[in-house]
Amino acid sequence: MAKQIEVAGLDAYYGTHKAIEGISMTIEPRSVTAFIGPSGCGKSTFLRTLNRMHEVIPGARVEGKVRLEDQDLYGADVDPVSVRRTIGMVFQRPNPFPTMSIFDNVAAGLRLNGRHSRSQLDGIVEESLKGANLWNEVKDRLNKPGAGLSGGQQQRLCIARAIAVRPQVLLMDEPCSALDPISTLAIEDLISQLKQDYTIVIVTHNMQQAARVSDKTAFFNLAAQGQPGKLVEMDETSKIFTNPAEKATEDYITGRFG
Amino acid sequence: MTVQTGIQPISSARRAKDRLVQVLVYLAFALAVIPLLSVLWLVVKNGIGRLDMEFLTHSMRNIGARDAGGGAYHAIIGTLEQVLLASLIAVPIGLLTAVYLVEYGEGGRLSRTISFFVDVMTGVPSVVSGLFVLAFWILVLGMPFSGFAGALALSILMMPVVVRSAEEMLRLVPRELREASYALGVPKWRTIVKVVLPTAFTGIVTGVMLAVARVAGETAPLLLTVFVTDSINNDPFNGPQMGLPLYVFDQAGRPTDTAVDRAWTGALTLILIVMLLNLVARLITWWRSPARRR
Ligand SMILES: Nc1ncnc2c1ncn2[C@@H]1O[C@H](COP(=O)(O)OP(=O)(O)OP(=O)(O)O)[C@@H](O)[C@H]1O
Ligand SMILES: [Mg+2]
DSSP states (O other), rough: OOOEEEEEEEEEEEEEEEEEEEEEEEOHHHHHSEEOOOTTTSSHHHHHHHTOOGGGGGTEEEEEEEEEEETTTTTOOOOOHHHHHHHHEEEESSSTTTTHHHHHHHHHHHHTSSOHHHHHHHHHHHHHHHTOHHHHHHHHHHTBGGGSSSSHHHHHHHHHHHHHHHSEEEESSSSTTTOOOOHHHHHHHHHHHHHSEEEEEEOOOOOHHHHHOOSSSEEESSSSTTEEEEEEEEEEHHHHHHSSSSOOOOOOOSSSSO | OOOOOOOOOHHHHHHHHHHHHHHHHHHHHHHHHHHHHHHHHHHHHHHHHOOHHHHHHHHHHOOTOOOOOOOOOOHHHHHHHHHHHHHHHHHHHHHHHHHHHHHHTTTOHHHHHHHHHHHHHHOOOHHHHHHIIIIIIIIIIOOOOHHHHHHHHHHHHHHHHHHHHHHHHHSSSSSSHHHHHHHTOHHHHIIIIIIIIIHHHHHHHOOOOOOOHHHTTOHHHHHHOOOOOOOOOOOOOOOOOOOOOHHHHHHHHHSHHHHHHHHHHHHHHHHHHHHHHHHEEEEEEHHGGGGOOO
16 A cells, blocks of 8 residues: 655754755655755755654754645644554664564564564564565574674664554665665665555665666755755656756766765 | 874883873772772671571560670661662652653753752752651651651652663663654654663663662661661551661660670671672663573
8 A cells, every 4th residue: 555645845944943945746656766965955854754753853843744645644633653653764774672682673563553463473574574685584583682683684674674564655764875785785676676565765875776776866955055955856767867957966966066 | 303204113101101090090999999898898707707597587675785696687677678668669750750851851941940959859968858757757747757757768868869870871772762663653652661761771770779779778867767676567657667777876886795796797787688689680680681682
């Protein structure tokens, strides 16, 4: 059940500092959308507004509209907890729960949200770990601590943990920035597989990666230092990388700045 | 003048400085350890003689002023009950306060006020907490001297220690872990209970043990609240009790050698009890730690 996301006129603030301004876009279901742009232009901030994670930072707030199909995510009676259950997230740095085993890490989202029978959990954990390409490496040590895995394995563990709760959208903030090329490739393969069932948004600093995995690409930029970040353009990935409409996009992609 | 470039051997001046500081550090360590060891040595040397079954199982009832024998059973029971009750009061309140300060306070006016008063409480001399319970609980409310009154006084001393140490431990839990939990659609309170507190568990237990060790040896507040008795009183809610620090104080003030011996043994018993509690806490944290399952 992948769903479409529609954003209209979105601003996000940290206290009085406006980090992003006037962002409108449509994110298609069953596709991969990549966000690119120079450091500090608000990619992470924007990503976090999509599942109401922005507001967990003290003083942070959002203005504007985000719709998931026909639901306003910032509606007055919407429970942010249920939004986050529907729209999962993988962070830049792998962050498995240090007190939990590999099994418990993957089961955490389900366990912390309600009762499941052991056999149900077993099934979901195996399926999620297979989905994250990690099952073969860890199937013999599910009871060992999650923190004992390598960085790349930990990141795939976090992906397994995120897909175990069956979200409809998966947000990934530079999921490969701390990984070696082999783990990166494994995760890119995984993203291509996952897009059959999920709507995927990925932030990346790696142009090749954006070109490889995404269907659409959005380029963000700052007008000047201290100004809020804005969406410059968004289009088919092939078009952005070969024939972008804006000069700034071309300059960024060809490495003339950023 | 030559400009020095490239990789150089360590200069002899730096080597000498390194040696000097090393010696100073070891000296400081020795200075800190000498009093500790000498206290331990004295207590063990003077206390081991009377550390027998009679001491651990008998009270001072019907022991005459010059008699040998007698024991501290009533004081051991009293100390255990008083410290347990004090912990039952102080640990939940202290822990919840710390959770409020770290997770919900967000630097607001209320949390700053609480923080200020916790600091003030840290500085309250122990005899004042005893006086407070004496004045409020016993004189105004008309409650009897009891182990519970002593526990109240001790809990006042424990609370700020628990709050401060738990607060520090909770702040050490990385933001990313909380966010990972929120991003799975886990409500804030469950995140605190299932992710934040277990992650900080070891540190919190250590902090609680420090608080217990601190109050287990308090004499002044007990003097004013549990009074002194030579008989066994198992009921901490009724009537005067004894405590090990009180017992030591009481026996050491008596003029006979047998009483002074009992005081030493009482002190040794108190040290042993605190050590035993620490050991139990270590075992609990080891048993709960992820390293065990590796
Ligand atoms: N917790 C925060 N508190 C205050 N300001 C913040 C916070 N996080 C980010 N910002 C500010 O918001 C702006 C956008 O930051 P953001 O992290 O979204 O950038 P980014 O595009 O993800 O950068 P990068 O590519 O380096 O990850 C920056 O100016 C940053 O300083
Ligand atoms: Mg970022």
